[in-house]
Amino acid sequence: MKDGRSGEVSARETVLAGIRRSLGVTGGEAPRRFEVERRLAEAPAGIVPQRGQGDLPARVATFRAEAERAQATVAEAAALNDVPAEVARFLREANCPATVRMGTDPRLAALPWPATALDVSIGPSDGRDLNAVSMALVGIAETGTLALVSGADNPTTLNFLPDNAIVVVRREDVVADYEAAFARLRAVYGKGGAPRALNFITGPSRSADIEQTLLLGAHGPRRLHIVIAG
Amino acid sequence: MTVVPTSARFQENAHEALNDARLQGAMVFARNFAGRRALAAARLPEFDRLRDSASAIKDHTLAHLDLYLEAYERKVVESGGCVHYAEDAEAARRIVVDLCRSLGAKSVTKGKSMISEEIGLNAAIEAAGIEAVETDLGEYIIQLRHETPSHIIAPAIHLTKRDFEHDFRARHTNLPPERDLSKPEQLLAEARAVLREKFLAADVGITGANFLIAETGGSVIVTNEGNGDLTQTLPRAHIVIASIEKIVPTLEDAAQLLRVLARSATGQDASVYTTFSTGPRRPGDPDGPSAYHVVILDNGRSAMLGGEFQDMLRCIRCGACMNHCPVYQAVGGHAYGWVYPGPMGAVLTPSLIGVAEGGQLPNASTFCGRCEEVCPVRIPLPKMMRHWREREFERALSPAAARYGLGLWAFFAARPALYRVAAGLVARSLRLLGRRKGRFASLPFAGGWTRYRDLAAPEGSTFQSRWRAKSGAVK
């Protein structure tokens, strides 16, 4: 193993030296280093589309329209406490069993699930769960995209294994664009930090690999239902 | 074992492709891409400015690539991952196979990765006695058929649903033979069920990366199926393989590129799943891989920096250039004979496997310019194909007839006004001539071309004049 490792170290040096030879640099040039450090520190935004901008009602309207364009279904609940009833309604109307799997996110755990007929179980998915409920960090108006982060409370498997993914986003968490989502991320994880997984999700899973026919439910959820709450 | 290139036989390959009725029937579906991209671009007023921004980010990163790689590596290590460097395909295969062995892997799932195709990874994994399962639907069927992808984002674009049905029946022999597989939905449901078992059983998941982010040490994959996420979330270990030019500085820079990637590729505003993965499972995490490795591949790319082909390293593998290429549309991807087809393949292949093997590909162009017009990172593909042609011309590798053709073309190309008029005249007369079949078997002055491939009859005016009219209309 030791040999293998030193072999890799030399591969690293070879690759970096090859890059530097072609670029005609040594890697020690102060202005280049300064430029790179500055960009990493400042993370300048480039061109940010107008589409997602606006006040909260405008952002929510755009988010909803864009998510529906991507074949998600969207419902609005007046308060977080109304979410369980909306989840029960969605599953009933979609003719799905009244079971849901979710993580330990306190925002979800605090909701009045026992007031519904839903059978709620807690934990990551092993592939046998039909329905999952997750909490989004933010919704992004620009493209109707949900941003979800992994963590002790939020298993990533819930976003991909169940047939029906139900994602709750708080109304106040609907932001304009990707840049705003990254700002929220940095507020939680610090500059340069990140969760293990940050999932941007726009609509249900799909494939067009067979004669370019668009089919929903490839390997991930067949349905994505978004509940905007609050 | 790597893919044995047949790029040097491009003319023969193209000839066979044009006479392959089944392939020609399948390629009809490849024509959907262009319209969808145009709609997505029209829906976003900032699209062209985003293309400029995306190109500038790539140029900046390439000019500082050594430093961004070092910064990226520091962040990966900080988040508990490992970075491995591979100078060439052989080294990359060895690193991945050694990792799989040391992890005690019996089964490996794979997300779609062109780098994996480039280095011939599946064969190496299987030679080590480990099962390798492609999980993207298109890649899965390609693997069942022992083929290579014919398109960089739609690997099975050369197949019809009958091909899927045939191969599924031949390979999924534990399923009832009388089952109905006549509809695409049924084929997808079967693949989903078969692959679900593979996902859950895999010990290692291997994905490529659309981007590597220096700021966070994260790798980004973009998919629609969700297969990449199951590949990298469920097994004990996640191995990322990516080439050096996938680095971008920050999350904001990735956002600029993401905004042009999906729109240019499939015409979606955003792909369904864009996943940023940073290191292995954290303490308390209920799922995710326990080990996270990144293999960074050079394989000829560092030598492209600083030279006339550096711009090619801006490529984000969206496939727009082949979706808009009359030659690709006519002959499909396999005729190009290696991993990367279409205009981007015509430029990249000679860089990566040498002009002797790949030098025929830059001739696979009508120089209509559409590839450059749609490339989200504004790679001057026709100019670069010309560079290769000139090199090939100097080396006198090409047959005399091709040299004659190039001489004629160069005469016009050096005189843009004349070229426009001549191209317009030719387009108009071709349109009249081609009205009946839409295709020509032979043309004066183009014998070198039509001897081996039909020339698609131009529809409407020349590209240049249409573009001018269109930009005028938009303003």
Ligand code: SF4
């Ligand atoms: S060359 Fe441009 S258009 Fe072609 S795949 Fe690369 S980025 Fe896309």
